[in-house]
Amino acid sequence: MLKELPLIETQLEASFEKYEKKFKALADKKRLQIMNILTEQGSTCVCDLVPIVGMPQSKLSYHLKILLDADIIIKETKGTWSYYEINMKEVNHILSEELCCLFKPANS
């Protein structure tokens, strides 16, 4: 029989797991670079992203999926193109204003 935790503890555990996933997604400089580019460029398709970030397409897809699964970016498919953009609402919920600035162009 499993030990039952008080509600407050199970809620906390669930929060920790949720944020673990989000922080894992953020814990990679290449993904931070992708986020920075998406914030500067707005919605961008993968084929345009490849030359900008300078990584092979399969690698980029891999990192985009991690950000997408963590709800940090949003995907919109148009025909054979996939457009990705920052999920600003979510990012603002997680990061400080100071840090959100990292993902905004200097002149904004």
Added chain:
Amino acid sequence: MLKELPLIETQLEASFEKYEKKFKALADKKRLQIMNILTEQGSTCVCDLVPIVGMPQSKLSYHLKILLDADIIIKETKGTWSYYEINMKEVNHILSEELCCLFKPANS
């Protein structure tokens, strides 16, 4: 000869590396639990932390070091005891107010 990047790019790269390290430190539910306990209890020594977090001492030391190296917690040694506490200033610089609440007791 190395390609020279514009200053703005090298600065961004440096930022990405800095935050990669901090997010990596945050990207683990056990470390989030440790942070939560430290925030609730305030400065706490390792020997008191062991039974609370329920992990072997060497494992706890390992995770505390990762948080310490990322400047997310602060260490103070008193004799043979090591007291750790949250570096609230740093945490507030990184995380949203909403998220900082995760690390505060419900009644504060």
Added chain:
DNA sequence: CTCTTAAATCAATTATACTTGATCTTATCA
């Protein structure tokens, strides 16, 4: 239907990170 292009997925490799138990270091106290 066939060809092309965009993008996702797969399998195999490589690289990091975490866990474990033992050992080492240092401070305190008898």
Added chain:
DNA sequence: TGATAAGATCAAGTATAATTGATTTAAGAG
């Protein structure tokens, strides 16, 4: 000085994550 207790570190094993190149899927265009 010798014993003890706190906590850091180490080495070996295990588990995850990232990289790579090839393959697959699906949407046009002709």
